[in-house]
Amino acid sequence: MRVLVVEDERRLASVVQRGLEAEGYAVDVCHDGRHGLWMALEQPYQAIVLDLMLPGLNGYRVCEQLRRADVRTPVLMLTAKNGEWDEAEALDTGADDYLTKPFSYVVLLARLRALIRRGGPVRRPALQIGDLHIDPATRRCRRGEEEIELTAKEFAVLAHLGLRSGEVVTRTDLLEQVWDAHHEAASNIIDVHIRALRRKIDIPFGRTTIHTVRGAGYxxxxxDA
Structure with a gap:
């Protein structure tokens, strides 16, 4: 799942980015409103964390313009203001939730998960490939009735492959969707996660679900498809 963080406090943006990536999200970050608006219009995101006080274009206007462009991505607005009128304006311009700084990261993460679950067009259905069950909404995986424990990144790789079940998914696509648009990952990071997944979801069950398409992807x- 990809999340956009638009926050001009670079230290805070970095902390939020690292925390979300540890949970398996791919995170793009920018630090001004106009650039954030452009990214949100150009890229499909599952959620946007949007600061209110931004250079170039404030969060109210960014959210308003996104809704005018019929972008329905859930927006969690962050602000140092805590007045009821500020909260009302944020919601009236199209934000889905509102969190006042300083905030608990645990609460931020919980609210973000709730927004993604509720967001109709961005909610991802459970996937079934043979007896392999993948549920992006709850981040659970099982083979038949047996639960399989995956790391956040392993699950993100598997879920993206599952959403494109039957199709060839390139390594570049996996890097962009599971890490982020500018991540300079080691060349073997995909191979490492694919091997780990095979050891967990295929080999113990005598299955072959993840197929390598030589020179193309997975x-x-x-x-044996």
């Missing part, structure tokens, strides 16, 4: 499919 395909998630039941059997």
């Amino acid at each position: 395909r998630l499919a039941d059997g």
Whole structure:
């Protein structure tokens, strides 16, 4: 899942980014309103964390313009203001939730999960590939009735493959969707996660679900597809 963080306090933006990435999100970050608006219009995100006081274009206007452009991505607005009128204006311009600084990161994460679960067009349904069950909403995976424990990144890789089940997914696509648009990952990071997934979801069950398509990428499919 990809999340956009628009926050001009660079230290705070970095802390939020690291925390979300540890939970398995791919995170893009920018520090001004106009750039944030452009990114939100150009890229599909599952949620946007949007600061209110931004250079270039404030959070109210960014959110307002997104809704005018019919972008329905859930928006969690952050602000140092705590007045009821500020909260009302944020919600009236299209924000889905509102969090006052300083805030608890645990609460931020919980509210973000709730927004993604509720966001109709961005909610991801449970996936079934043979007897492999993947539920992006709850981040649970099982083979038949047996639960499989995955790390946040392992689950993110598997879920993206599952959403494109039967299709070839390139390494570049996996890097962009599971890490972020500017991540300079080690060349073997995809291979490491694919091997880990095979050891957990395939080998113990005598299955072959993740297929390597030489020179192209990977395909998630039941059997020998």
